[in-house]
Amino acid sequence: MTQFDYDLFVIGGGSGGVRAARIAAAEGGARVGLAEESRMGGTCVIRGCVPKKLMVNASAFPHLIEDARAYGWQVTGGAFDWPAFRATLAAELDRLENAYRGTLKGAGVTIHDTRAVVEDAHTVRLATGERFSTRHILIATGGWPFVPDIPGRELAVTSNEMFNLPALPKRALVVGGGYIASEFAGILNGFGVQVTQYYRGAQILRGFDDEARGHVAAAMQAAGIIIRCGTDVARLEQTATGIRAETIDGAAEEFDLVLYATGRKPNAHGLGLEALGVEIDTAGAVKVDDWSQTAVPSIFAVGDVTNRVNLTPVAIREGHAFADTVFRGVPTQFRHENIASAVFTQPELGAVGLTEEQAAARGATDVYVASFRPMKTLFAGRQDRMLMKLLVDVETRKVLGCHIVGEGAGEMVQLAAIAIGMGATKEDFDRTVAVHPTAAEELVTMRKPTRRVGQTA
Numbered sequence: 001m002t003q004f005d006y007d008l009f010v011i012g013g014g015s016g017g018v019r020a021a022r023i024a025a026a027e028g029g030a031r032v033g034l035a036e037e038s039r040m041g042g043t044c045v046i047r048g049c050v051p052k053k054l055m056v057n058a059s060a061f062p063h064l065i066e067d068a069r070a071y072g073w074q075v076t077g078g079a080f081d082w083p084a085f086r087a088t089l090a091a092e093l094d095r096l097e098n099a100y101r102g103t104l105k106g107a108g109v110t111i112h113d114t115r116a117v118v119e120d121a122h123t124v125r126l127a128t129g130e131r132f133s134t135r136h137i138l139i140a141t142g143g144w145p146f147v148p149d150i151p152g153r154e155l156a157v158t159s160n161e162m163f164n165l166p167a168l169p170k171r172a173l174v175v176g177g178g179y180i181a182s183e184f185a186g187i188l189n190g191f192g193v194q195v196t197q198y199y200r201g202a203q204i205l206r207g208f209d210d211e212a213r214g215h216v217a218a219a220m221q222a223a224g225i226i227i228r229c230g231t232d233v234a235r236l237e238q239t240a241t242g243i244r245a246e247t248i249d250g251a252a253e254e255f256d257l258v259l260y261a262t263g264r265k266p267n268a269h270g271l272g273l274e275a276l277g278v279e280i281d282t283a284g285a286v287k288v289d290d291w292s293q294t295a296v297p298s299i300f301a302v303g304d305v306t307n308r309v310n311l312t313p314v315a316i317r318e319g320h321a322f323a324d325t326v327f328r329g330v331p332t333q334f335r336h337e338n339i340a341s342a343v344f345t346q347p348e349l350g351a352v353g354l355t356e357e358q359a360a361a362r363g364a365t366d367v368y369v370a371s372f373r374p375m376k377t378l379f380a381g382r383q384d385r386m387l388m389k390l391l392v393d394v395e396t397r398k399v400l401g402c403h404i405v406g407e408g409a410g411e412m413v414q415l416a417a418i419a420i421g422m423g424a425t426k427e428d429f430d431r432t433v434a435v436h437p438t439a440a441e442e443l444v445t446m447r448k449p450t451r452r453v454g455q456t457a
């Protein structure tokens with residue numbers, strides 16, 4: 001039997017790669033090497049979910065300070081000290097990166113802090129010139145922000161730069177209508193930046209439930225964000241006073257910062273994969289089967305590089321399933337269904353299952369909607385409304401989807417996802433006694449459908 005240097009070599013130290021490496025080594029007894037050319041932890045920890053959520057938290061304080069006053073506290077809000085926050089954030093990311101390293105080392109994984117490429121089906125080559133033979137290779141190289149090829153694109157920043165800006169701008173343009181664009185629009189607005197968001201389509205957050213995205217967009221606008229739909233940047237130009245953005249319809253505005261959040265592309269090229277027969281699809285992603293295996297049997301891929309569902313917890317589950325299958329003798333496929341997620345816009349959007357539009361296309365659906373002013377902010381004199389929505393199959397009474405907009409939406413939808421994943425019916429929800437007084441109790445107290453959509457079979 002061939003003796004390899006490693007049983008598994010993982011390229012990429014992000015969410016998917018780290019989980020696979022740890023499980024293969026600690027629970028599968030595999031000899032594992034992992035190469036990471038940047039910082040351990042990948043997009044989620046270093047330039048994504050984690051710092052983003054901390055920035056969302058930081059940007060929410062102006063409201064909290066106002067609420068505190070309404071609740072009787074004699075507080076005065078001061079200015080936001082971006083450099084101070086940025087330094088604390090950087091220290092927290094250092095701590096997390098070290099924790100990731102510690103976990104891998106504790107599991108017995110050998111870390112190579114350099115770039116690696118695939119030389120053949122069982123060999124990786126490091127940028128240092130070292131080569132290692134390995135029984136299996138896992139590609140977990142993630143994705144990278146994509147900026148369309150418009151004149152002046154070099155003047156724009158991407159989410160990568162947002163955590164380390166030298167100073168906060170006065171006027172910002174956010175281009176795109178997805179998760180990242182909408183989340184940063186809220187963050188910057190909370191920090192006191194004047195924010196304009198351009199989105200080429202009719203409504204931001206395409207793919208989410210129409211009513212929920214409309215609710216989020218209206219609240220973002222009410223909070224002061226200018227959302228311009230149906231427009232796009234044609235060119236960017238540096239002027240003496242800022243960056244001039246000319247739109248496709250010939251209008252022009254000036255900003256101090258232009259953030260492009262127009263999607264991400266898989267990091268699949270330049271790894272030597274195509275030459276070996278690993279297929280890359282038209283979106284530039286590594287093609288894998290349900291076992292995350294590529295066309296080359298010894299090479300697997302997980303996470304954003306495969307462009308299935310680009311979320312950290314999904315990459316983790318794909319990496320775990322791979323390690324269980326290949327190194328623990330427990331064949332496991334991760335099924336990409338009923339994946340709950342949250343968009344940390346302000347207000348937050350939590351969603352699981354079908355949207356109303358998808359449910360209606362599938363068949364007759366009862367739509368239960370509650371829209372109300374939550375007690376906490378109502379008392380403080382805020383106009384915020386929460387939205388809760390359940391989509392119920394008329395025939396089976398199964399809850400097909402749940403959409404929540406408002407404070408704690410992500411937390412609530414996590415729990416709703418358990419029930420929905422178990423096949424809960426509307427009657428199961430109704431039988432559940434409310435926890436009072438909470439906002440979440442609305443989920444179990446919606447008695448009558450607001451409307452019925454879709455055709456009966």
Ligand code: NDP
Pocket residue numbers: 148175176177178179180181183199200201205206232261262263264309310311341342343344
């Ligand atoms: P998304 O794919 O969510 O959004 C991209 C946005 O950019 C869309 O509005 C899209 O418009 C627009 N767009 C794409 N190409 C162009 C172009 N050439 N010109 C103008 N506009 C364009 O990508 P994001 O970058 O926001 O996020 C990347 C991934 O990261 C997401 O898929 C998500 O899975 C993940 N993510 C998850 C988060 C969470 O769970 N909270 C947070 C952040 C990211 P259109 O709708 O018309 O295609």
